[in-house]
Structure formats: C-alpha cells, structure tokens
Amino acid sequence: MTARTPTRARTALVIGGGIAGPVAAMALHKAGIEATVYEAYDATKRVGPSPGMTIAPNGQQALSAIDAADMVSEIGTPVTSTSLRSWTGRHLAGLTPPPDLPPTRFVWRADLHEAIDEEAARREIPIHRGKRLLDATDTGAGVTARFADGSLARADILIGADGLRSTVRPLIDPSAPTPHYGGTLTFTARVTETELPSTSGVLHQCLGKRAYMTYQIFDDGSAVWSVTLPHREPMTTAEARSVGPAAWLNRLTEAFTDDRTAATELLDSTPAPALLITGPTENMPPLGTWSRGRMTLIGDAAHATPPASGQGASLASESAVQLARCLRDLPPSKAFRAYESLRRPRVSRILKHATSTPTSTSAAARTASPKPAGPLTRALRDAVLPVATKVGAGSVWGTWQFDHRIDWDERVD
Ligand SMILES: Cc1cc2nc3c(=O)[nH]c(=O)nc-3n(C[C@H](O)[C@H](O)[C@H](O)COP(=O)(O)OP(=O)(O)OC[C@H]3O[C@@H](n4cnc5c(N)ncnc54)[C@H](O)[C@@H]3O)c2cc1C
Structure with missing residues (x-):
C-alpha cells in the first residue's frame, strides 16, 4: 500500500x-x-x-x-516625513521615506x-x-x-x-x-478643530519630559494625537475608562505642562467626549x-x-x-x-x-517608560540623536523595514 x-x-x-x-x-x-x-x-x-x-x-x-x-x-x-522632537520643541531628527516606495499613509x-x-x-x-x-x-x-x-x-x-x-x-x-502590562497607558483623540497650523503631512513625535505624544495637524484644521503615559500600577482598559475622560485630560495636561510643544494646545482643543482611553500597552x-x-x-x-x-x-x-x-x-x-x-x-x-x-518606538518606549528619562539622560539623548540619525540615518530609523516586497508569483518550496 x-x-x-x-x-x-x-x-x-x-x-x-x-x-x-x-x-x-x-x-x-x-x-x-x-x-x-x-x-x-x-x-x-x-x-x-x-x-x-x-x-x-x-x-x-x-x-x-x-x-x-x-x-x-x-x-x-500621505505622511511626507516624521519629525522627532525634544520636550523643548527642538527638531532632533527627521525621516523622509525612500522616494521609490509608497509613502506611509x-x-x-x-x-x-x-x-x-x-x-x-x-x-x-x-x-x-x-x-x-x-x-x-x-x-x-x-x-x-x-x-x-x-x-x-x-x-x-x-x-x-x-x-x-x-x-x-x-x-x-x-x-x-x-x-503582560507594559507600564504605560495610551490615549488618543480625533480633534475636529484647532487653532494650530497644519503640519503639512509631517508626523510629529514628541519626547516630552513626562510622556510621549505623536500628532499630525491636517490642512483643514483637524488633528489626531496619541499619548503614551507612564503609569506604575497596572490598569485594565475598563479601569482606566472608569476614571473618566475629563479627569484624564487634566492628567495629560499636567504631564505636558513643562513641554514647549503643541501638546497642551492640542489637549485644550480636545473636548472630553472625543478622548479615547485606549488602555494599557501590553508586551x-x-x-x-x-x-x-x-x-x-x-x-x-x-x-x-x-x-x-x-x-x-x-x-x-x-x-x-x-x-x-x-x-x-x-x-x-x-x-x-x-x-x-x-x-x-x-x-x-x-x-x-x-x-x-x-528613534521612534524605542524613544517612545523610553520616554513613556514607567521611569521616564531624567534631565541628564534627556540632555544626552537630545545631543546624540541628531548626530546618530545623520551618520546612520537608514539603520537608526530602520528604513530597511519599509523596503520589503513579496513576489506573489514566485513558487514556495
Ligand atoms: C493604540 C494603538 C495604536 C496603534 N497604531 C498603529 C499604527 O499606527 N500602525 C500600525 O501598523 N499598527 C498600529 N497598531 C497595531 C495594530 O492595531 C495591530 O497590529 C493590528 O490591528 C493587528 O491586526 P490583527 O488583525 O492581527 O488584530 P486586530 O486588529 O486586533 O483584529 C483582531 C480581530 O479578531 C476579533 N476576535 C478576537 N477574538 C475573537 C474570537 N474569539 N472569535 C472571533 N473573532 C475574534 C476581534 O474582535 C478583532 O476584530 C496600534 C495598536 C494600538 C493598540
């Protein structure tokens, strides 16, 4: 047989x-x-x-x-480029994806x-x-x-x-x-109207003193932002939501109060019902x-x-x-x-x-880690990042991730 x-x-x-x-x-x-x-x-x-x-x-x-x-x-x-910024609002490094690839959208x-x-x-x-x-x-x-x-x-x-x-x-x-709980909570909002200028397709990633924010402001004045906030005690999404959006907006405003970025203005333009409490980061x-x-x-x-x-x-x-x-x-x-x-x-x-x-993720992870960077680490990071991203831009930003093509017609053996 x-x-x-x-x-x-x-x-x-x-x-x-x-x-x-x-x-x-x-x-x-x-x-x-x-x-x-x-x-x-x-x-x-x-x-x-x-x-x-x-x-x-x-x-x-x-x-x-x-x-x-x-x-x-x-x-x-299209997101034309990414701008990594320090808590002072200073542009530390930028990434423009290779022109032969579709833009991030x-x-x-x-x-x-x-x-x-x-x-x-x-x-x-x-x-x-x-x-x-x-x-x-x-x-x-x-x-x-x-x-x-x-x-x-x-x-x-x-x-x-x-x-x-x-x-x-x-x-x-x-x-x-x-x-398992990653030590941070995440929040995000779609804001219909801000007084802030458009970021013209640039995604801003802000390494704040106490939390991390990404945002983009569109030509029509609307915006989207996301915050990663360190939070030592584990919290489920349900527990975080039970605190309520108004209380969290106050907490977030406090976290960004010393930063010289658009964070506090964006938070001010966010009505409490627009806040989405997206819960804990999980590893x-x-x-x-x-x-x-x-x-x-x-x-x-x-x-x-x-x-x-x-x-x-x-x-x-x-x-x-x-x-x-x-x-x-x-x-x-x-x-x-x-x-x-x-x-x-x-x-x-x-x-x-x-x-x-x-850059990006790890900077986000560290900025928004349960133990955010102290003044010395921040100063060192802000000094080193512009040089590191200039010298080894591709490997530091990881542009190799973007250039990955799958040949559908190729046979798998
Ligand atoms: C706050 C946040 C921001 C993010 N931002 C980005 C970003 O900008 N870019 C990016 O690429 N990724 C981002 N991600 C990650 C991205 O959302 C996920 O990687 C992506 O959604 C994974 O897709 P998926 O289909 O595997 O899982 P999911 O999108 O989670 O879909 C899983 C689906 O399975 C269903 N399901 C679950 N259990 C069952 C069941 N027992 N029976 C039937 N159905 C079930 C769920 O209802 C859900 O619809 C983000 C994630 C978070 C949390």
Whole structure:
C-alpha cells in the first residue's frame, strides 16, 4: 500500500475580522482557497484600539501583491516625513521615506475597516459577524470550530487572526505566553478643530519630559494625537475608562505642562467626549510556535509589535500574504513550516529594532517608560540623536523595514 500524498488545503476558517483576517482571506482567495471570516463583534459594535493609524510602505506593498493596495491609497493621507522632537520643541531628527516606495499613509480606522469590508464583498469573501470562537477541534483531516452562538463550522484549516488576546493561540499551544502590562497607558483623540497650523503631512513625535505624544495637524484644521503615559500600577482598559475622560485630560495636561510643544494646545482643543482611553500597552513575549496540526496564527495573535512601531498592521498584512502563498503551493503542515521560516526572521528583526534603537518606538518606549528619562539622560539623548540619525540615518530609523516586497508569483518550496 502506498502512503497518500498530503493534499493542499481547499477551504479555510479565518477567525478575526480585524486587519490580518480579511487580508488573509483575500490572499487565500487569490491562491484559489475558499476562505470564510468569522468576527466576534457585529458591525455596529466594532471599535479599533485607536481612531487612526499609519500604514507603512511595506504594508502597502504586501497589499499590492494581492491587488488590494487601493484600499489604503484611496483613503489615506500621505505622511511626507516624521519629525522627532525634544520636550523643548527642538527638531532632533527627521525621516523622509525612500522616494521609490509608497509613502506611509495615515488612515482613520473606521474608514480602513469600511474599505476592507467593501473589498472583501467585491471579491465575494464572506465575513460572518457576531461569531465568537470558543474552541476548535483538529480531526487530522480538518478543523471544526465552535462559536458562542452554538453554531459550528468546518474547513481544511483554521487561521487565528484574532489579535493580541487570541483564543486560537492557546488551542495551538496551551503553554503559550500571554501579554503582560507594559507600564504605560495610551490615549488618543480625533480633534475636529484647532487653532494650530497644519503640519503639512509631517508626523510629529514628541519626547516630552513626562510622556510621549505623536500628532499630525491636517490642512483643514483637524488633528489626531496619541499619548503614551507612564503609569506604575497596572490598569485594565475598563479601569482606566472608569476614571473618566475629563479627569484624564487634566492628567495629560499636567504631564505636558513643562513641554514647549503643541501638546497642551492640542489637549485644550480636545473636548472630553472625543478622548479615547485606549488602555494599557501590553508586551507580548515571542511564541515558541505559531502552528500546530491544521491551525496557525497571523497578525497580532502571532507577533504583536509595540503600537509606536507603526508596523503592526503592515506586518499582519505581510504575514497574511506569505501564508497564502505557502498554502497555495504546499500541503498545510509543510505550508505552515515554510510560512514560519519565511516570517520569523523579519518579525524578530523588526521587534528588536522597535525596542533597541534610539528613534521612534524605542524613544517612545523610553520616554513613556514607567521611569521616564531624567534631565541628564534627556540632555544626552537630545545631543546624540541628531548626530546618530545623520551618520546612520537608514539603520537608526530602520528604513530597511519599509523596503520589503513579496513576489506573489514566485513558487514556495
Ligand atoms: C493604540 C494603538 C495604536 C496603534 N497604531 C498603529 C499604527 O499606527 N500602525 C500600525 O501598523 N499598527 C498600529 N497598531 C497595531 C495594530 O492595531 C495591530 O497590529 C493590528 O490591528 C493587528 O491586526 P490583527 O488583525 O492581527 O488584530 P486586530 O486588529 O486586533 O483584529 C483582531 C480581530 O479578531 C476579533 N476576535 C478576537 N477574538 C475573537 C474570537 N474569539 N472569535 C472571533 N473573532 C475574534 C476581534 O474582535 C478583532 O476584530 C496600534 C495598536 C494600538 C493598540
């Protein structure tokens, strides 16, 4: 008797209708695999962790590999450059992305989700809402998922795109680590009117004395800002929200009171109901494995990055596309192995960069660490950063992250 050759997956259950899930479903569809997305929330209840976000050039290139880059380019405002500033308002360093790549784009999350939903509908990809996965059984020949409403669904494979607090992760590895409190709380707001001048496409990152703020002011006078505030005691999002937006706005104003940036004016222009208390930053240790049997993970469920890296959604899109290529060319177990070996080195390098170089993310992380920099460290940092970014601009800013292209047509062996 000859052993049966394992066959390629023809159907997939994709758990999570955030970013990674629908992008994976679109990529699988292009690969000839029938994918269905199951999202816990119904459409009306869906809220992202922040009102706006940036999509890096590499994320747009991943979408481009599956002919979906228009989803972002049609709704996004180009971020022409990034300006890193000290608490005194002094420009310390700037980053202009390479001209041969698409610019980073700022998008409102609600617009992005709408664009994703429309594109999925156009490709006839079903997204079922109000379907919270409870558990899943791998039978060896397929996977059966069980949802909170009592329904079941079955397919050849299951992909967990269910975010930082993934339900699929412990089904794959019961001993997988869980996210832990990162020592800071995050807040953000979309402000409809300010008296401040437009930043003309420049994203400002301010290393304040006691907290970190990024903001962009648009030509129409509206603005978006995000703050990372050190907070020693762990707090859940629910606990932080119970403090109330007015009290937090006062706390934030206090934190920026000595800074000579636009922070306090932006906070003054923010009505309390516009404040979104986005909760604690959470650190996610690397996972030992992303896959087991017929189940695998993508996006934040597999490799969450710090919010300030601006890479979470882009890495999620890259992983979704690479996973689909692997499943197009290989049976599930080999495909999952190939997918992990393609993705792990890049994900680890970006995570390492996000926490170890002196710009953006790590500067944010340090400024907004539970123990913010003292006067001496601040002075040293403000003196060294302009030189370091001039001498080794590319490596310090990590521009290599942006130039990552996926060749969809190349076969995966
Ligand atoms: C404050 C903040 C700011 C950020 N800013 C940026 C930025 O500027 N740029 C950037 O690239 N990234 C940013 N990120 C990171 C980015 O939001 C994530 O990396 C990205 O959303 C990951 O996409 P995902 O699809 O993997 O997860 P998510 O977007 O979290 O989607 C997961 C989905 O799964 C659903 N789900 C969860 N459990 C279940 C279940 N049991 N059954 C069914 N469905 C389930 C959830 O409802 C959700 O819709 C930021 C993050 C935060 C917190």
